[in-house]
Amino acid sequence: MYAISLGEGAELGPLEPWQAEEYLAHLDRGREYIGEYIALAEIAPDLESARAFLRSYAEKQAADTGRIYGIRLDGVLVGGVLFPNFDAATGVCEVGCWLEPAGTGRGLVTRAARVIIDWAVEARGMHRVEWRASSTNKASTSVAERLGMVHEGTLRENYPYRGIRHDTEVWAVLAPGWRAHRER
Template structure:
């Protein structure tokens, strides 16, 4: 069964599918200059087949029970991507990555999408920890975990190579007990 999650009347998350390769490719290319500042894969996304290969790798990820990637859909159009990097089932933890097209920034879509992914991770698949890492200078990505009440746990120096330089990452963590208590919800 493929993952779908209706957030509200205008917004839903759907697992990426090969049928959406072209749409995702053009969405990525349309925001290339902005996304390139923080995402190392942008220069390697040059053809629709590159996006097809990415989606196929996410389908493999899902088939191996190691997380998945979902399109963020707003008013019937893809607006961005959110996903679990991998799931550590032994330690019941995961990390989340995300990006949004320039055309959809400022609508609250990413905050709602990340919240939905945390709910799913903690309530539905019983994980204990969700982590988000963002480059120190990436204020928009850092605002999401800060807005959602994550704990800033520290800095990993030179954590990622971005084209011609290293960037430090701020690590944010959310524990199940804190998320459940904060949102006054129970596990399924």
């Protein structure tokens, strides 16, 4: 229905349940890469589960507790950004991301995250935006740095995934810091 240009043939737009086939095809192209650090690819191994996952985000959006957006490159879904947690009452939200290999190395996640963080801070009045990533996922923690976030700490061995307990780094930016970073 609408898309926001990210430049260089890339666009950011909503990801909705009716797009489950496209979402599943995208996951199938990048399943191993996407699943290296996060369980997103494992949550939707088939069309029914892909539709259910997107429906859960449609319900989160209706409840104002989360949102999901797709990143398309030349019209092909290659990744996305999302608010897995969005608490308007406290002014705190979390931003996350994923990409298939075809979308990497282009700055797509950084540009897309800037769009949704700016919306969260300016349109919705969020005061704190968090970013959580595996300590071994240097691509993700580098995005947090580029977004002007501060590394606040590491949750040691808090994320059991594929038989290993992973550390999770917590990064965040506060609204005044976001505005200052955006102005630079």
